[in-house]
Every structure is written in structure tokens, then in C-alpha cells.
Amino acid sequence: MRGDIYPRGALGDDPPILHPGYKSTLERAPSRPPVPIPQTLSELTGPIFGHDRCRPEDTDLTRQHAGAPQGERIIVAGKLLDEAGRPVAGQLVEMWQCNAAGRYRHPVDQHDAPLDPNFTGVGRAVTDAEGNWRFTTVKPGAYPWRNHPNAWRPAHLHFSLFGPSFMSRLVTQMFFPGDPLLALDPIFHGVPEHARDRLVAAFDLDVTQPEWALGYRWDIVLRGAKETPKGI
Amino acid sequence: MANVTPSQTVGPYLHIGLEWKDAHIVAGDSIPGRIRIEGQVADFKGQATPDCMVEIWQANAAGRYDHPADRRDDKKLTPGFKGFGRCSTDAQGMFRFVTVKPGAVPGPGNALQAPHIALGIFGRGLLKRLYSRLYFPDEPLNDADPVLNLVDPARRGTLIARKVAGGDLPTYRLDIRLQGGAETVFFEA
Numbered sequence: 304m305r306g307d308i309y310p311r312g313a314l315g316d317d318p319p320i321l322h323p324g325y326k327s328t329l330e331r332a333p334s335r336p337p338v339p340i341p342q343t344l345s346e347l348t349g350p351i352f353g354h355d356r357c358r359p360e361d362t363d364l365t366r367q368h369a370g371a372p373q374g375e376r377i378i379v380a381g382k383l384l385d386e387a388g389r390p391v392a393g394q395l396v397e398m399w400q401c402n403a404a405g406r407y408r409h410p411v412d413q414h415d416a417p418l419d420p421n422f423t424g425v426g427r428a429v430t431d432a433e434g435n436w437r438f439t440t441v442k443p444g445a446y447p448w449r450n451h452p453n454a455w456r457p458a459h460l461h462f463s464l465f466g467p468s469f470m471s472r473l474v475t476q477m478f479f480p481g482d483p484l485l486a487l488d489p490i491f492h493g494v495p496e497h498a499r500d501r502l503v504a505a506f507d508l509d510v511t512q513p514e515w516a517l518g519y520r521w522d523i524v525l526r527g528a529k530e531t532p533k534g535i
Numbered sequence: 536m537a538n539v540t541p542s543q544t545v546g547p548y549l550h551i552g553l554e555w556k557d558a559h560i561v562a563g564d565s566i567p568g569r570i571r572i573e574g575q576v577a578d579f580k581g582q583a584t585p586d587c588m589v590e591i592w593q594a595n596a597a598g599r600y601d602h603p604a605d606r607r608d609d610k611k612l613t614p615g616f617k618g619f620g621r622c623s624t625d626a627q628g629m630f631r632f633v634t635v636k637p638g639a640v641p642g643p644g645n646a647l648q649a650p651h652i653a654l655g656i657f658g659r660g661l662l663k664r665l666y667s668r669l670y671f672p673d674e675p676l677n678d679a680d681p682v683l684n685l686v687d688p689a690r691r692g693t694l695i696a697r698k699v700a701g702g703d704l705p706t707y708r709l710d711i712r713l714q715g716g717a718e719t720v721f722f723e724a
Contacts, residue, residue, distance in 0.1 A: 316539055338685055338722050348602035348605050350592055387537070411547055468604070469653055475540055475541065498541045
């Protein structure tokens with residue numbers, strides 16, 4: 304649209320709102336297409352939230368209780384960037400996940416797998432000047448869900464990001480390389496095929512800490528301005 | 536250039552990762568002119584959705600956004616007011632915020648936008664955020680609002696809250712219908 308500061312091309316890499324393979328979309332996806340509107344000051348501004356409320360220990364999900372959680376300890380690290388490749392600094396990164404057995408600490412999750420008294424599954428980090436973030440956690444388990452017969456979610460971490468404006472807001476999921484369940488997951492397959500690999504982390508020996516934990520690298524890219532937005 | 540990371544659903548367990556106990560209080564006790572914004576999120580059958588989350592973003596009462604891209608220094612910021620709120624829906628699908636009514640803000644060209652609050656809706660079954668706006672009833676600027684005027688007049692009402700009687704604060708209600716019925720108008724920007 305004329306006057307756009309944020310390119311709209313990136314919108315085509317998101318899943319469609321209706322994706323019948325993921326059954327819940329049938330009941331909740333709007334039936335009418337969104338109305339395109341100009342990017343006004345309301346869209347080009349956005350919240351700066353939570354960066355001042357994180358404690359350093361929020362980045363280590365294995366040290367939030369008296370003991371260590373069960374499971375395979377991992378490190379997940381990456382950069383938060385905008386689509387021009389600029390680091391997004393000083394921003395809150397929210398992450399949540401199930402435990403190593405595939406169970407969330409949530410009343411709705413009734414999967415017959417054990418809760419871990421030493422694992423909550425919630426992490427928060429703030430990006431540094433180069434956009435870097437990093438979590439230490441345990442690898443989440445796969446778990447069944449009732450979308451279709453014998454449906455299993457691949458192991459994944461949930462991420463929530465803000466970025467420079469209300470239009471760069473992103474909630475997404477990170478997956479692990481080589482997971483055979485990726486080929487079967489309707490939520491992952493909601494993303495157009497050309498963009499799916501952007502949700503899969505890479506095993507990284509440089510992130511891996513000797514005698515301690517395997518490391519994965521995953522960069523997150525948010526919508527961003529072609530130029531620095533001017534007031535009005 | 537870098538390729539933008541695609542969206543995925545927030546899923547049914549969003550509460551463990553995204554709830555902050557005070558995030559629905561956008562305007563604290565010390566800020567004058569507080570109002571309540573509330574509504575119910577409902578699915579294709581009109582049934583309440585207890586596993587959604589609503590985020591709001593708005594200017595202060597003077598129409599100033601607390602963000603570096605809003606450089607209008609003649610409009611003063613309000614100490615303690617950031618303009619962002621987050622509230623997950625309860626068992627009845629309800630969300631509630633305490634905030635202030637925003638002032639009018641600039642639109643494209645010389646147009647003025649009527650007071651409005653930007654809405655982001657997340658939930659199980661939503662593979663990406665839905666974006667909408669809340670407008671206020673009996674607001675003369677609504678008629679000329681450059682965004683409302685892009686919407687089919689028959690559907691504009693889905694964006695305009697109604698005043699609700701009673702309660703401790705002046706209260707405006709806007710229900711969000713995800714699909715079917717008086718389906719809410721959603722935007723893309």
C-alpha cells in the first residue's frame with residue numbers, strides 16, 4: 304500500500320488463517336479476508352514491555368527449583384533481527400514449553416506423562432546490543448493431541464517477541480532438526496513450504512558446551528522498517 | 536535482508552508462558568480518567584473461547600504514543616502510562632483491561648484518526664495473530680476516520696464498543712466474534 308514503511312511481502316510467509324489440517328482453525332478462523340489498512344502511527348508504534356522485569360535466572364529453566372529437572376539439558380541461542388538484518392536490542396523474549404516427558408505444567412494438559420517438580424517450563428530473556436538471546440533448558444518431549452488419530456506434536460519451544468512496532472509482534476514455535484514428527488505436524492505444515500525451515504533450529508557445536516549440554520542455534524526475524532519510521 | 540520468521544499458534548497452554556499478573560492494568564490508580572474495556576471472545580457458534588489472549592496498544596489521553604516513532608513533543612507523555620496491556624480470556628471468554636480513553640491520533644496525510652485502541656487476538660486455533668481495533672461510541676470523529684471508512688458500513692459496528700452501565704469505572708464493551716454471525720472486522724497492515 305502507498306506509504307508503507309513495513310514491507311507486506313513477509314505476510315505471505317505466515318500460515319493462512321484457515322488451515323483445515325489443524326482442526327481448531329475450522330472453528331476459529333475468520334471467514335472474511337482481513338481489510339488492508341494504511342500503516343498509521345498506531346501501527347508503526349508499539350509496546351516496549353517487560354525488558355525491565357527479567358532476572359538473570361529467568362534464562363535458565365534448569366535452575367528454577369531445588370533440584371535439576373529430568374531430561375536432556377540443552378542450550379538454545381540466537382539473534383533477534385528485523386528483516387533488514389538489523390539486531391533488535393533490549394527486547395523481551397518470552398519462551399515456554401512442556402517438560403522432557405511431554406507434559407505442560409498447565410491444568411488443561413491431561414496427557415498421562417509425569418509432571419516434573421523441578422521444572423516449570425517458562426523462560427524470559429532480554430536481547431543484548433547485538434540482538435543475542437540464550438536459554439538453558441531441557442529438550443521438550445513429543446506429546447499426543449486430539450487433532451486426528453494418533454496425532455503427536457513434534458518437540459517444540461513456544462516463543463513470543465515484540466520488535467519495533469505493533470506490526471512486528473510475533474508468536475511462534477521453534478522445532479528441532481531431524482525430528483520425524485515434523486513431516487506429520489499440521490501446525491508446522493500450516494507454514495508455506497518455502498518458509499518452514501525458518502522454524503527449525505540448527506544443531507551448533509559452537510553453542511554446545513563441553514561436558515554439559517548440546518547447543519542449538521535459531522535466529523528470529525521480525526517484520527521491520529525499510530527505513531527508520533518518522534513521526535507521523 | 537533476512538527472511539521473516541513465520542507465525543505459529545500460541546496454543547492452549549499460553550497462560551504458563553505469557554501471563555503477567557498485572558498486565559491488564561494499563562493505567563494504575565494514580566492516572567486520572569480511568570475506564571474499563573471488556574469483551575467476550577467467541578467462536579463460529581458464538582461459544583466463549585477460554586483459551587485466547589487479547590493485547591491492546593494505544594495512545595494516552597492526549598493522543599501520544601509512548602514510542603520513539605511518535606515525536607510530537609507538543610503532546611505530553613503520561614508518567615506511568617505505557618499504553619500496552621495483555622489479558623488472557625477467562626472461562627467465559629472474557630477479557631478486561633483498565634486503561635484510559637486515548638486521544639485522537641494522526642492518520643494518513645492530514646487526516647485525524649478517531650480515538651481507538653489497537654487489538655491483537657491470539658488463541659488456540661489461530662495460526663497467526665488477528666489484528667483489529669476498538670472505537671468508541673458517540674465519537675464525532677468516527678464518521679471521518681480514515682480506517683473505519685475502509686470498512687463496509689454494514690460491518691463497522693463490529694469495531695465500535697458500547698457503553699455498559701454499572702461498575703466501578705466507566706465501562707466499554709466490545710465482543711470479538713472470530714467467525715460467523717457478526718464476525719469482527721480484522722485488518723492487515
